[in-house]
Amino acid sequence: MKQNLFLHLLNAAKDVYSSSQALKEFAPWPTDLSYEDKPVVLVPAVRQIKHWSNAHPLHKAAQQVADFGNWKQSYTENEVGFGFLQDYGYLELYGPDGHFKTNAGRAYLGYWGRGLYYPWHRHEAEEIYAVVSGSGYFESQGQEAALLGSGETRMHSSNQPHALTMTDGPILTFVLWRGKGVEGLPLMGTDSS
Ligand code: ZN
Numbered sequence: 001m002k003q004n005l006f007l008h009l010l011n012a013a014k015d016v017y018s019s020s021q022a023l024k025e026f027a028p029w030p031t032d033l034s035y036e037d038k039p040v041v042l043v044p045a046v047r048q049i050k051h052w053s054n055a056h057p058l059h060k061a062a063q064q065v066a067d068f069g070n071w072k073q074s075y076t077e078n079e080v081g082f083g084f085l086q087d088y089g090y091l092e093l094y095g096p097d098g099h100f101k102t103n104a105g106r107a108y109l110g111y112w113g114r115g116l117y118y119p120w121h122r123h124e125a126e127e128i129y130a131v132v133s134g135s136g137y138f139e140s141q142g143q144e145a146a147l148l149g150s151g152e153t154r155m156h157s158s159n160q161p162h163a164l165t166m167t168d169g170p171i172l173t174f175v176l177w178r179g180k181g182v183e184g185l186p187l188m189g190t191d192s193s
Contacts, residue, residue, distance in 0.1 A: 003035055005065045006099050012061040013093055016130060016174055022153040026128045027178045030104040033094055038070035043089035049111055052170055054133040056150065059172055062109055074185045087113025096183060106177040118164040124181025127156045134171035139163045
């Protein structure tokens, strides 16, 4: 039952991947994915995710696994504030610590609630965001800011600082990482010291 829900999620994510030239060019889809029974870890945002109706197949698949997710929040209240942690969370769909294990890449589903500001941060790994549902205002150093909606993508190079603001409502994103630092986590701030 739980495994089937995650397989459904993986297939919905693969459909998004397969229909996006930008995602396909960014990284290959791993061929060695194996299901892992990860412990359920819930975050307050699960409640909001389940109540946000949207017809996108990956959105719906994410809602169906929400109660079984190994949800993560790689930031502390000191870094992002109490309110942020009440309406944010991400799942590692595949990767070294994902619901599907692989060392050949890393993919996340990330959710941020209405009105949140995800402050400037950076990481060594290269990254591409694909908006699944909702929208957000993407800012990155050295690049023009843009309000992106479903089907649109945004790439961040290694250690390029970026920020995200939810303007009209929440956002659900599908995110791929590649390259050096793929084992790491985002760090707050724009300096690289
Ligand atoms: Zn990032």
